[in-house]
Amino acid sequence: MKVKSAVLQTIGAQSPYKESMPLLIQELELDPPGHEEILVEIKAAGLCHSDLSVINGSRPRPTPMALGHEAAGIVVKTGEGITDLQVGDHVVCIFVPACGHCPPCQEGRPALCEEGARVNQDGTLLSGERRLHHDQDYIYHHLGVSAFSTFAVTSRHSLVKIDPTIPFEIAALFGCAVMTGVGAVINTAHIKMGNSVAIVGLGGVGLSALIGAVAAGANDIIAVDINPDKLAFAKELGATHVFNSNDSDAVTQIKKVTGGGVEYAFETGGAVPAMQVAYNITRRGGTTLQPDSHIRNIYSRFRR
Template sequence: MKVRSAVLREMGLPKPYKDSRPITIETLELDPPQTGEVLVEVKAASLCHSDLSVIDGSRPRPLPMALGHEASGVVKEVGAGVTDLQPGDHVVFVFVPSCGECIPCKEGRPALCEKGAVSNTNGTLLGGGIRLHKDDETILHHLGVSAFSDHAVVSRKSVVKVDKNIPFEQIALFGCAVITGVGAVVNTANIKFGSTVAIIGLGGIGLSALLGAIASGASRIIAVDINETKLEKARELGATDVFDSKDPKVVELIKEATGGGVDYAFETAGVVKAMEVAYAVTKRGGTTVTTGLPHPDHHFSFPQVTLTAEEKTLKGSYVGSCVPNRDIPRFIELFRQQRLPVDKLVAKFIRLDEINEGFDLLAKGEYSRIIINEF
């Protein structure tokens, strides 16, 4: 079938993207779903910093690639062997498909799936297939999904079935921002009730982490960012303290306010400076967690002695250490009870052909989430 998709053909074009137009909306041929795959009509797709990292070249991928991974939609057709989904089911996409067979999958850590990592790096679906073409040219898949498109064919392992009663625009966020941010708090850090938390970086993931910390009973939640609008948003969502990270004394101020630092600090910006702040404001015996994805050439360093003498713990968190089949339904249930109000993150809706302008807005940081709901 013919689909309209957002294709990236060149990385690193200059901002603003409204002028350089790195993404073109193209009519592509989408093959039908093969064994173990599904065809999904995409209903809502959110612009994420991981897309932006491919566009600006800080997370290089093979091109041309059809972007988009934080999305939701309706199953239209299932391939052979798919017995647990049927046309009409609502699904959210997950950006690391997990095979269920490799050692990390068997250990209950599907975010680290070996096959999923290979297929995501190569720009294919799980198992190596590519279903997008333009004449004789192959168009690669972004993170096994390619959701900035009216339809997508993906592995069954790239979607989780969800409740039909929740709007697609809200469901979409659960596949990336929410599982990454909330998961970092409840799975990777597994924070204790009453503990103190700092969140450095208040994009969709940071604000989701903030909501996760509130839901988990954190007693003090320090929100840190360079952007005043985001600090206001954090306060509105329930941060107890906010700090401008442009202030050269930000570390001292947070330590002073918390009597020596926080139990858990989360870095969600993917920026070395933010990681340094997160580590520095983690108290003796505390834990620093990062969900950030900086350029592979960027290095974070710290005095090694502090790990020992202060018994600090440093943890990475990918996909929020989530088991998507287990966690997404749980998080959606908390959302339904208004205990995880991720709808408050959504700020702007756009059409597919406004995507370059949308990424300019995302890069500026004025909106927590920008969602395409017209394809």
């Protein structure tokens, strides 16, 4: 079938992108779903920083690649071997297809799937196949999804069925920002009631981590950013204290209000200065965490 997709032609284009135009909207041919694959009509997709990281080359991927991975849509057709999804089901796309057989999958940590990481690096679906092409040339898939497209074929293992009453534009965020931020707090750090937590960097992942800390019952919840509007929003979402890291005494102030630093500091800005702040406000014996969702899907931990 014919689909319309946003395709990255080459990595490393100069910004501003409205002049260099690294993405072309192209009409592509999308093959039918293969074994354990699904055809999804994409209804909403978010622009994640990881899309930008492929465009600017900080996360190199093969090109031409149809970008987009934070998305939600409707099942249009199921390939052979699909027994648990039906046409019309609403689904969220996730950025690591889990094979179910490798050691991390067997340990119950599908986000670390080795096969999923390998095929994401290669720009294919979990099957190793590419289902998009332009004339005779195959197009690579971004993180097994390629959601900046009217339709996508993905592995069954790249989809989670959701309640159809959830609006698509909200559901899409659960495919990346919410999963990464809340997952860091709940599943990786195992934040418990009463813990002291700091979130450094209030993008989609950081704000999701903040919501996760509130849900987990953390006591002190420190939000740090350089943007006053984001700090105000963090207060609305439940941060107990907010600090602008451009203030030269921010670290001192945070240590003061937390009695020596927080037990868990999450660096969600992806920047070296943010990492330094996160480490410096971690108390002795505490843990600094950095979600690294799209490269190897690990959370680096540093203990002070």
